[in-house]
Amino acid sequence: xxxxxxxxxxPIARTLETLEYKNPTPVQAQAIPAVLAGRDVMAAAxxxxxxxxxxxxxxxxxxxxxxxxxxxxTARALVLVPTRELAEQVHTSFQTYGAGLxxxxxxxxxxxxxxxxxMRLRKGVDLLVATPGRLLDLHRQNxxxxxxxxxxxxxxxxxxxxxxFSRELDQVLxxxxxxxxxxxxxxxxxxxxxxxxxxxxxxxxxxxxAPRNTTVKAIRQWAVPVDKKRKPELFLHLLKKHGWGQVLAxxxxxxxxxxxxxxxEAKRIAVDAIHGDKPQPARLRALERFKAGEVKVLVATxxxxxxxxxxxxxxxxxxxxxxxAEDYVHRTGRTGRAGASGEAVxxxxxxxVQQLAAIEMLTKQTLKRVEESGFxxxxxxxxxxxxxxxxxxxxxxxxxxxxxxxxxxxxxxxRFRR
Numbered sequence: 001x002x003x004x005x006x007x008x009x010x011p012i013a014r015t016l017e018t019l020e021y022k023n024p025t026p027v028q029a030q031a032i033p034a035v036l037a038g039r040d041v042m043a044a045a046x047x048x049x050x051x052x053x054x055x056x057x058x059x060x061x062x063x064x065x066x067x068x069x070x071x072x073x074t075a076r077a078l079v080l081v082p083t084r085e086l087a088e089q090v091h092t093s094f095q096t097y098g099a100g101l102x103x104x105x106x107x108x109x110x111x112x113x114x115x116x117x118x119m120r121l122r123k124g125v126d127l128l129v130a131t132p133g134r135l136l137d138l139h140r141q142n143x144x145x146x147x148x149x150x151x152x153x154x155x156x157x158x159x160x161x162x163x164x165f166s167r168e169l170d171q172v173l174x175x176x177x178x179x180x181x182x183x184x185x186x187x188x189x190x191x192x193x194x195x196x197x198x199x200x201x202x203x204x205x206x207x208x209x210a211p212r213n214t215t216v217k218a219i220r221q222w223a224v225p226v227d228k229k230r231k232p233e234l235f236l237h238l239l240k241k242h243g244w245g246q247v248l249a250x251x252x253x254x255x256x257x258x259x260x261x262x263x264x265e266a267k268r269i270a271v272d273a274i275h276g277d278k279p280q281p282a283r284l285r286a287l288e289r290f291k292a293g294e295v296k297v298l299v300a301t302x303x304x305x306x307x308x309x310x311x312x313x314x315x316x317x318x319x320x321x322x323x324x325a326e327d328y329v330h331r332t333g334r335t336g337r338a339g340a341s342g343e344a345v346x347x348x349x350x351x352x353v354q355q356l357a358a359i360e361m362l363t364k365q366t367l368k369r370v371e372e373s374g375f376x377x378x379x380x381x382x383x384x385x386x387x388x389x390x391x392x393x394x395x396x397x398x399x400x401x402x403x404x405x406x407x408x409x410x411x412x413x414x415r416f417r418r
Contacts, residue, residue: 001023001024001029002022002023002024003016003021003023003024003032003057006024006028006029006032006033006036007032007033007036008032008036008057008058008061009061009064009065011064011100011101012057012060012061012097012098012101015096015097015098015099015100016057016097019096021053024050025045025049025050025053025054025209026045026049026209027043027045027049027050027051027054027207027209028050028053028054028057030043030205030207030209031043031054031055031058031185031205031207032054032057032058033058034205035054035055035058035059035062035181035183036058036061036062038062038181039181039203039204039205040181040182040183040200040201040202040203040204040205041055041183041184041185041201041204041205041207042183042184042189042197042201042204042205042206042207043055043183043184043185043186043206043207043208043209044186044189044207044208044209045185045207045208045209049209051155051185051186052089052090052093052155052185053093053097054185055079055153055155055183055185056090056093056094056097056098057097059077059094059127059151059153060094060097060098060101060103060127062151063076063077063103063126063127064101064102064103066150068148068150070104070123070124070125070126071124071145071148072121072122072123072124073121073122073124073142073143073144073145074124074125074144074145074146074147074148074149075121075124075125075126075127075128075144075146075148075149076125076126076127076148076149076150076151077126077127077128077149077150077151077152077153078127078128078130078135078149078151078152078153078176079094079127079128079129079130079152079153079155080130080131080132080135080152080153080154080155080157080160080169080172081129081130081131081155081156081160082131082132082156082159082160082165083131083159084109084110084111084131084280084283085274085283085284085287086155086156087107087108087109087129087130087131088107088109088284090107090129090155091105091106091107091129094127094129103126103127104123104124104125104126104127105125105126105127105128105129106120106121106125106127106128106129107128107129107130108128108129108130108131108134108135108138109130109131109134109280110131110133110134110137111279111280112280112281114134114137114138114141114143117134117138117143118138118141118143121138121143121144122143124148128144132160132165132168132169132172133165133168135168135172136168136171136172139172139175146175146176146177147177149176149177149180150177150180150181151180151181151182151183152176152180152181152182152183153182153183153184153185154169154182154183154184154185155185155186156185156186156330157169157184157186157193157196158186158189158190158192158193158326159186159326159330161190161192161193161196173200182200182201182202182204184197184200184201184204190326219332219335219342219343219344220342220343220344221332221343221344221345221346221365221367221368222343222344222345222346222367222368222369222370223345223346223347223348223356223367223368223369223370224238224345224346224347224348224369224370224371224372224375225348225349225369225371225376225377225380225381226347226348226349226372226375226377227349227350227377227378227379228349228350228351230375230377231319231320231347231349232259232260232263232319233263233375234347234372234375235249235260235317235319235347236263236264236267237372237374237375238317238345238372239269239297242315244314244315245296245314246290246293246295246296246297246298246313246314246315247296247297247298247314247315247316247317248290248297248298248300248313248315248316248317248334248335249297249298249299249300249316249317249318249319250299250300250301250302250316250317250318250319250320250322250331251299251300251301251319251320252301252320252321252322252323253301253320254275254276254277254301256319256320257273257275257299257300257301258273260299260319261273261299264297264299269296269297270294270295270296270297271295271296271297271298271299272286272289272290272295272297272298272299273286273298273299273300274286274287274298274299274300274301275300275301276301286298299319302322302324302327302331313334313335313342314335314342314343315335315342315343315344315345316331316332316334316335316342316343316344316345317344317345317346317347318331318344318345318346318347319347320347320352321346321348321352321355321356321359322355322359323355325355325358325359325361325362326362328359328362328363329362329363331344332344346367348381349377349379349381350377350379350380350381350382352381353381353382353384353390354390356381356384357384357390360384360385366384366385369381
């Protein structure tokens with residue numbers, strides 16, 4: 001099957017040839033014809049299987065073919081994403097796939113000045129990629145009107161709900177025209193998202209190219225039990241032992257990110273960081289340095305779990321397990337993309353056993369445990385299984401107490417022998 005056979009026009013098909021996209025992935029093969037036909041779509045597919053192209057290619061074609069004149073301060077198509085990094089990545093994909101097409105696109109998110117975004121919207125755009133908060137800011141200041149919006153994409157909608165965007169999403173959806181095409185794309189679909197989809201979508205095509213909440217098979221996944229305080233030391237040890245060329249490491253908190261960065265810098269290892277306290281230009285610069293190979297280790301909080309598209313990333317290390325089990329799927333999905341292999345290593349302490357059990361239940365697999373010599377934990381991590389259960393080891397039977405009478409006899413014997 002070729003992209004041209006899916007009904008894509010020649011300019012887009014030629015661009016895909018230039019990009020050496022030969023055959024559509026399963027999610028693309030199902031989604032593209034449906035989106036071109038104007039259907040609502042709900043698609044779940046593993047990270048790295050081409051979800052973005054699954055909605056970007058047909059949206060670009062529809063925008064070109066319909067050719068509606070742009071009105072000031074409007075966007076014909078909206079793509080909502082949870083993070084700034086993902087907004088940049090998705091917009092870049094639209095620019096790449098739409099090279100040569102007569103379309104105006106832009107990206108908008110918080111953390112940077114709103115004025116240039118307002119100026120760009122004055123002439124209207126065909127497509128706007130945005131985070132929910134900044135989208136509403138633009139709408140409230142009358143820089144963006146929704147009356148001309150014909151298409152809406154929610155990319156990683158489950159993550160938007162996890163990050164507390166539920167109220168913002170409700171406000172956006174209430175302001176949009178009722179008659180529109182709506183697309184939901186994600187690697188995971190929780191039950192709340194499915195309930196949301198039932199309200200938003202009209203007779204949608206449901207696409208699931210892999211079982212729900214599964215990780216990529218090409219990724220080798222394993223866990224190393226360790227005491228919490230020794231995690232940074234163990235990470236440094238594993239980095240040297242395995243000779244990893246590049247590593248994306250996830251920590252739970254901004255403080256944890258900064259502490260690991262400080263340790264690596266002290267060892268003169270090229271490292272950079274991404275977390276919510278860093279200004280957006282610094283976050284983008286860190287990502288670009290990592291992609292360019294100038295940085296060996298990129299340490300991030302979950303702000304980077306979705307939105308980092310890095311070719312040939314060999315290793316992801318969970319220095320801390322994610323609080324939300326679904327984030328494990330997205331973290332590990334940064335490696336093993338587009339059929340490549342990769343490794344996902346989790347450093348697990350006793351306090352994280354509940355999170356470990358939740359991850360194993362979600363992914364229906366038990367992570368293999370590999371103890372590292374010299375780092376055996378004093379606080380043992382209880383055994384878990386793919387059913388999400390913490391397996392308690394049977395207690396050793398207590399030794400029966402000796403009767404008081406017997407003790408007295410023994411004491412008397414000792415006295416006699418003396």
